Amino acid sequence: MTEMLSAAALAHAVRAGRLTPADIAERCAETIRAQEPQVRAFATLDLDGMLARSREAGLAERPLAGLPIGIKDVLDTAALPTERGSPLYAGYLPATDAAVVRMALRAGAVMAGKMATTEFAFMKPAATRNPRRHAHTPGGSSAGSAAAVAAGMLPLALGTQTAGSVIRPASFCGVTGYKPSFKLIPVLGLKVFAWSLDTIGLFGAHVGDVAFAAAAMTGRDLQPDEESEAPHFALAKTARADQASPDAHAALEAAAEAARKAGARVTEIELPPEIEASDEAQGVIQSYEAALAFADEWDRHREQLSDMLAAYLADGMTIAPETYDAARRTARRGRHALADLFAGYDALLTFSAPGEAPEGHASTGSPMFNRLWTLSGAPCVNVAGLTGASGLPMGVQVVGRFGRDKATLGAARFLERAIAAA
Known part of the structure; x- marks a missing residue:
């Protein structure tokens, strides 16, 4: 399998003049062409756009130095469809980018495409295969994001986690997954599943890569100090x-x-x-909030939801408000x-x-x-x-x-x- 790409090392090479953003985009495009037919990490792939944007002036001076990035397909993008893993949103083009997408682009990232997700980031599997062994799941719901980084197709990808959708696929695919503190990254423009839980995270080859990318996107001091005591x-x-x-x-x-x-x-x-009692509380909170978050899809488009999601939402509707409040x-x-x-x-x-x-x-x-x-x-x-x-x-x-x-x-x-x- 192709070697994973270090975002921090590539950005350093760009700033040192050893590589250009276009060089990196070409390398990613070559790997995508070779790996994507088997891995199926992308919901929408925009190689031509990625290559064109990588040649724009000034990228090398920005914090992310023109690195290609994948965007999980529950995050809004105005330039590419946001289909959310559901036929209900086939071809849907939002009017604006999600806040985190705009943060990444302002920092100098180049969007490669939208990454495959389970239906509305729930449990119905995406078509993505685990690049370590195609017969195995890459995990969910950020399947495409984790798989693309593991396959060496991209140095960075955005994912989301409501229960375990950054950490689990990162473990299954052998990459670093970082779920930040709640609300560190704004969720505006994310298709909400459970507003008390939804968190946007990052995938990269190593811990230093996700720390570098999170710092570049948020403007915060997140990169660990080289000299620090053993924890x-x-x-x-x-x-x-x-x-x-x-x-x-x-x-x-x-x-x-x-x-x-x-x-x-x-x-x-x-x-x-x-602390242990919170595990059961998480399930109550997620179910109750999902039933409300998908009220419109349930009321007007129920036939386009999978049986798995429909059954889950129906169960969520049986949770009394006082039960939800007790879980909180x-x-x-x-x-x-x-x-x-x-x-x-x-x-x-x-x-x-x-x-x-x-x-x-x-x-x-x-x-x-x-x-x-x-x-x-x-x-x-x-x-x-x-x-x-x-x-x-x-x-x-x-x-x-x-x-x-x-x-x-x-x-x-x-x-x-x-x-x-x-």
Whole structure:
């Protein structure tokens, strides 16, 4: 398989005059032509537009230096259709770009196309295949975004996460996935699934690449310092640890041991019950909000929804407002308990997914090890570099304190380097 592209290294090469944005776009186009027929990462591909835009003056001086980027197809783009993985929106052209798309373009990114997504970022699989092994799922719902980076087609791609749709596909495809703190990246122009949970994230080859891109797009200081103390990790397997495969347990233990050898402290803990209770609350909140977010599609276009989504929305309509409000209170208590927990640790270390990418394409896998952290609003990073028994990637997840994204990315980069050195 083609080697992944480092966004930070490519941008540095452009600024040093060793490459031009057009050189990088040509390289991406060549790989896309070779890989896309099998991987099917794109919902809409715009190679001609990408190549033309890469030749525009001034790109090399902008923060993203003309790097090609993929946009998940639940984010609005005025220049390309936004079909949201649904026949209901076939050919739909929004009047404006999503805020995050405009942020990326202002920073000097060049849009390569829209990335395949599950239906409305829910569970009905996209056509995308895992580039590591085509017979296996790439995960969901940001399937195309993760797969394109893993296949070396793009250095960067945008995804979204409501339950586990950045971290899980990143683990399955062997790339870095970064879900920022809730609301760090504005969600204006995103087709909402659950407004209390939806978070826009990034995919890249390495932790340094997503940190570089997030800093370039937001203008924030998010790139980890080179000189920093070894972190103190809390190893938290959660109450669902018995549902993780032996491969997932082995990967988590290997990551913890690598961190220890590199000088980090790793302390295994049990999460307080106030935090664990948030896992069930996430499901209630997501279902209730989705039933309202899709009220128009349900009332006027129900026949164009998949049976899977229609059944889910119908269940969401049965949730009473007081049940939803109680779940929100549970979530608030869980967030406060998590903040208290971080008084003693720099980051949590836990599973990214229950195991390797499942074989077949009927399912995108389970977000059971992601829901809790999405609800918390905490920054999360899938750290790649480990493999399961069959040779497929196995990621581990670093979770940080809300609003401390730079420190979380720093802990993730420390772990990434520790794994590589082990």
